[in-house]
């Protein structure tokens with residue numbers, strides 16, 4: 634609808650002409666509000682880092698879950714018996730371990746073990762020890778205050794042993810986006826489950 638004061642712009646594209654009208658005010662308001670929202674959002678999540686991003690939210694939910702009733706099987710149970718022996722070249726064991734890993738662990742430690750919320754599992758540095766016993770115990774006890782739950786109530790003993798072997802098989806691989814090493818360099822000493830922790 635052409636108003637009396639509507640000014641016709643002086644171009645003509647195949648018969649299509651255009652008035653020099655301002656954008657509707659509601660549209661301009663929406664644009665300004667969206668821009669302001671974007672600035673506030675970026676400041677809140679990425680500059681001041683006040684808000685938790687998705688992955689941290691996810692870890693927080695795991696921390697809350699830690700208060701749920703859980704199995705009290707002592708961690709020593711998981712390192713008892715012949716099943717425990719590190720057998721990282723057993724193909725069936727590693728395949729099972731990889732499945733357990735991709736379903737339960739990849740969200741925090743990355744699909745290739747390079748780390749994310751959780752530490753890099755492919756390097757030689759460990760916060761809780763790199764021996765088979767240490768790894769099994771870290772998995773079953775978890776580090777609840779950091780978002781790594783105690784997996785003893787979720788995974789069977791077979792699963793824990795398999796995933797531990799799988800993790801050890803990742804050592805020395807080259808993940809796509811490796812997280813910087815955390816913890817101490819492991820000297821390669823296998824700790825026996827009978828050793829005091």
Ligand code: HEC
Nearest residue numbers: 692695737738741750751752759760761762776779780781
């Ligand atoms: C919700 C996130 C999350 C999930 C899921 C998760 N982890 Fe972790 N994991 C962590 C965090 C965080 C740490 C570091 C704890 C710390 O700072 O002490 C960690 C630490 C570890 C460590 C010790 C590393 C070291 O340096 O000593 C191992 C081993 C480990 N995780 C294995 C697993 C396995 C196996 C699974 C799956 C069954 C798993 N994690 C699932 C978050 C997670």
